[in-house]
Amino acid sequence: MSDTRLKIAVQKSGRLLDGSLELLKECGIRVNNGKDQLKASASNYPIDILYLRNSDIPQYVQDGVADIGILGQNTLVEKQKQIEEVLPLGFSKCRLSIALPKNTPYPGPEWLNGKRIATSYPNSLRQFMAKHQIEAEIHEISGSVEIAPNIGLADAICDLVSSGSTLFKNGLEEKEVILKSEACIVRNTQLSAGKQAILDQIVFRIQSVLKARNNKYILMNAPASQTEAIINILPGMKSPTVMPLAASGWNSIHTVIDESQFWEIIDQLKAAGAEGILVIPIEKMIL
Numbered sequence: 311m312s313d314t315r316l317k318i319a320v321q322k323s324g325r326l327l328d329g330s331l332e333l334l335k336e337c338g339i340r341v342n343n344g345k346d347q348l349k350a351s352a353s354n355y356p357i358d359i360l361y362l363r364n365s366d367i368p369q370y371v372q373d374g375v376a377d378i379g380i381l382g383q384n385t386l387v388e389k390q391k392q393i394e395e396v397l398p399l400g401f402s403k404c405r406l407s408i409a410l411p412k413n414t415p416y417p418g419p420e421w422l423n424g425k426r427i428a429t430s431y432p433n434s435l436r437q438f439m440a441k442h443q444i445e446a447e448i449h450e451i452s453g454s455v456e457i458a459p460n461i462g463l464a465d466a467i468c469d470l471v472s473s474g475s476t477l478f479k480n481g482l483e484e485k486e487v488i489l490k491s492e493a494c495i496v497r498n499t500q501l502s503a504g505k506q507a508i509l510d511q512i513v514f515r516i517q518s519v520l521k522a523r524n525n526k527y528i529l530m531n532a533p534a535s536q537t538e539a540i541i542n543i544l545p546g547m548k549s550p551t552v553m554p555l556a557a558s559g560w561n562s563i564h565t566v567i568d569e570s571q572f573w574e575i576i577d578q579l580k581a582a583g584a585e586g587i588l589v590i591p592i593e594k595m596i597l
């Protein structure tokens with residue numbers, strides 16, 4: 311058996327760590343995680359985990375120190391390294407936006423001409439400015455960007471926004487979304503065939519986990535006379551399963567649907583006579 315191991319870079323601490331470890335766990339990858347250990351090995355899978363600063367991951371993956379990494383798409387855009395996105399992961403969703411002090415009249419991006427903009431994302435901001443032919447002064451700071459306008463350091467900011475509460479607390483309003491981001495897997499562009507094969511297996515597992523997260527197994531009881539009407543309401547994967555109950559004239563109907571669809575059809579199901587509706591999480595989904 312080959313002794314090839316895939317090195318995966320994960321954020322050491324911060325916004326991406328929990329989601330990254332949770333995903334590996336749900337993929338059945340057991341990590342022996344000594345606290346403060348910067349490298350760990352999976353006990354049941356040929357991968358090693360390197361715990362790094364998020365902002366360093368693109369460089370390490372480009373250089374092959376790590377083979378793949380989990381980082382925000384915003385960091386991928388900002389760092390401009392020769393690495394490839396393999397798969398979006400659906401967590402740590404946020405956007406990179408321009409915000410100004412509340413109630414500032416804002417006709418459009420041209421307002422930014424000649425202004426000072428504070429940001430930790432100078433390259434992404436420069437791309438936006440070039441696209442809109444804006445000349446502005448960029449003040450690069452590494453954190454607490456939202457405070458810059460209040461202390462007279464800048465007229466506007468360009469920073470990550472999720473709930474918007476940091477902007478709100480600092481009296482700022484979002485005006486332009488430069489890019490949308492979520493966590494993703496990136497890879498070195500020259501993986502060996504052995505490492506690529508391990509990555510392909512991981513990607514397959516992750517896709518099964520992500521698909522399962524968005525879907526629910528639902529089951530309900532209904533009078534036999536209503537079964538067809540209920541089947542017509544259900545969007546389901548394929549044809550639902552229908553089983554007779556011990557009580558005559560009743561069926562149990564089972565199917566898998568997208569969670570968001572469930573809320574859209576629940577009233578129709580009840581109106582059509584469905585009772586005892588159960589919604590059950592799915593752990594893995596292989597299609």
Ligand SMILES: Nc1ncnc2c1ncn2[C@@H]1O[C@H](COP(=O)(O)OP(=O)(O)OP(=O)(O)O)[C@@H](O)[C@H]1O
Pocket residue numbers: 321322323324325326362363364365366381382383384385402403404470471472473491492493
């Ligand atoms: N408020 C937020 N909501 C959702 N995702 C976010 C939020 N802030 C940041 N992120 C995402 O998480 C990533 C890591 O952010 P975090 O603040 O933990 O680390 P960092 O300060 O960028 O990096 P480092 O690990 O180098 O210190 C960001 O690049 C972004 O993709």
Ligand SMILES: O=P(O)(O)OC[C@H]1O[C@H](OP(=O)(O)OP(=O)(O)O)[C@H](O)[C@@H]1O
Pocket residue numbers: 325452453454455456469470471472473474475476477
């Ligand atoms: O819209 P919100 O939900 O309020 O999130 C946005 C804030 O989250 C991030 O900072 P973080 O908390 O990661 O702090 P940091 O500056 O130390 O990275 C980002 O830089 C914003 O400040």
Ligand SMILES: [Mg+2]
Pocket residue numbers: 325
């Ligand atoms: Mg942050």
